[in-house]
Amino acid sequence: MNDSPDSEQVTNSDSLTMRLRDPLLFLFGVESSIRRVLRCRLSLLLAFALVATAAMAREYDAVSWMHAPQDLLGPFAASLVICTVLFFTVQICLAVTGVKRDPQSDRIRDYRVFLIGYWMTAPLAWLYAIPIETMADEVVSLRFNLTLLSIVSIWRVLLFSRVVAIQFGLRWWVPLFWILVPCMVIAFFALVSAQLSMVSLMGGIRLTQTQQILVNYQSTVAGGCFYGIIPVLLVALVAIGTSSNPKHRFEEIGRGNVSMPKSVWLWPTVSGALLLFAATLFQPNLIRSTEVDSLLREGAIEEAIATMQAAGEDAYPVVWDPPPKHPDRGDGFPEISLIADAIQATNAERWIVDRLMVQADEIAMRQEGWYQGTGSLEYLRERLQFEDEETLDGMLVPFQKLRELEVGDQKTRQHREELIEIIEEAREAVIQAKEAKASEGSTEDEDVAEN
Structure with a gap:
């Protein structure tokens, strides 16, 4: 009042x-x-x-x-x-x-x-x-x-x-x-x-x-x-x-x-x-981080990593999530596998690996066309067997590189190992199903020839 x-x-x-x-x-x-x-x-x-x-x-x-x-x-x-x-x-x-x-x-x-x-x-x-x-x-x-x-x-x-x-x-x-x-x-x-x-x-x-x-x-x-x-x-x-x-x-x-x-x-x-x-x-730190973001989106990953190494960790904001982000608007570039290759080629420092590989598993799956996430391994085990062999091969490529780089904490690495195992099992099941189908087709051809 x-x-x-x-x-x-x-x-x-x-x-x-x-x-x-x-x-x-x-x-x-x-x-x-x-x-x-x-x-x-x-x-x-x-x-x-x-x-x-x-x-x-x-x-x-x-x-x-x-x-x-x-x-x-x-x-x-x-x-x-x-x-x-x-x-x-x-x-x-x-x-x-x-x-x-x-x-x-x-x-x-x-x-x-x-x-x-x-x-x-x-x-x-x-x-x-x-x-x-x-x-x-x-x-x-x-x-x-x-x-x-x-x-x-x-x-x-x-x-x-x-x-x-x-x-x-x-x-x-x-x-x-x-x-x-x-x-x-x-x-x-x-x-x-x-x-x-x-x-x-x-x-x-x-x-x-x-x-x-x-x-x-x-x-x-x-x-x-x-x-x-x-x-x-x-x-x-x-x-x-x-x-x-x-x-x-x-x-x-x-x-x-x-x-x-x-x-x-x-x-x-x-x-x-x-x-x-x-x-x-x-602002100087924010300007540097924005410039690195632009290099990453343009695909100049090695240049971005070199820029980060030259400036040092303290030259960037404490809270900074460079691309690709999850979920990210737009195309989600750069690809995780390309970032992994650039990290190995430049021998990037650990802090750079940790910065560039936040939620790398989720992003890698999303970039291969899988949008359901990796939270439920049972769901993945049930659904991945319906994917084709080429897609599963594409999923394995970045995960093998992430394994070599030991990206993430112990819990994340353990989850990744289980995820790789599920993808490999699904790939093997797809190959066996393809072979079985080819074998059935060959048997039908022989039956027709005999008749």
Whole structure:
């Protein structure tokens, strides 16, 4: 609920001037700060600058800005789409309530203020700038990032709901459920369409520990959205009915008449400068890894390995999965067997072998046309006997090379030995079936000749 319907009537100089601390207090839901920010016309430019710093916080240690500058623009496009969907949802819900709006309000102004409120929550993404990957191993880093993602997502939804409540004079919980409905729908379809989740659910793929953690997280969130959408929708309808009573409505946010001192621009300026400095520490490694990725996809494997050996392990990101990846979009080049040949030819260091051969067994099978994974050996034993001899021979080639290189840990190598044995058994069965068929044909020919 808003602090007071009379707060708009305060006319002292402090209420008409945005303070340096207001963007920070905005993130903690302080109503007076939210009102000052929403009523300032320059807040749209401030919010735009803060979204830019949020994009930098997400990508400075994850993507090479030189090779993928479009990733810095992604948050703007995504925020405009999501904000527009949420705005129309709120507008429809307000229209259904039947309560008369402020006669001074109009859709364009409402959308501008709505967008300001949405973009001003962007600094919460500054938390993503914590370089946890340099402080812990890959598993701990992933768990930390997923926990942080959950906290920021919940925080942002609750905060933005309060902002919308203040803008339109609603009780605090009413817009929460109006906003949750489209958010849950968007999140569900985004998670279901994620390629890693789909392949993992449909096939018997042996996932890495980090992939399994990610899949479990995605499945949990998608399940929560799927089973929670009906209760949330029902509460949203109740919120519409409650808001139909004028007694449950407060005064909407007033027109913009708040000035912004230059000191407020310290927020995007200082944060942007700090992130640019941090980028100088991480971007060189990301640029080198992206260049190696390009060489691998072009088939210049030996050149890529030579580049990696010359730079050394510390010259590349701690979390880096060079191609081919599993599952990988596109053609999945380069082939595992060619990588194995290049590793042997260049006498590559062990860290390079470990980098290039992540999930090598799964990728090798996929490159030979087998998309069901290697998780279930019994399934493989049943189905591989229906493959032709040429395909089975093609499967054995990379596995023999992976065996020679001793790729993977002890568990992976043991699984590979069992897999090779199954493929060889299937190949032998196919050959015997072919010979038996040829023998039957020869016997039939002799019978015909005798007759």
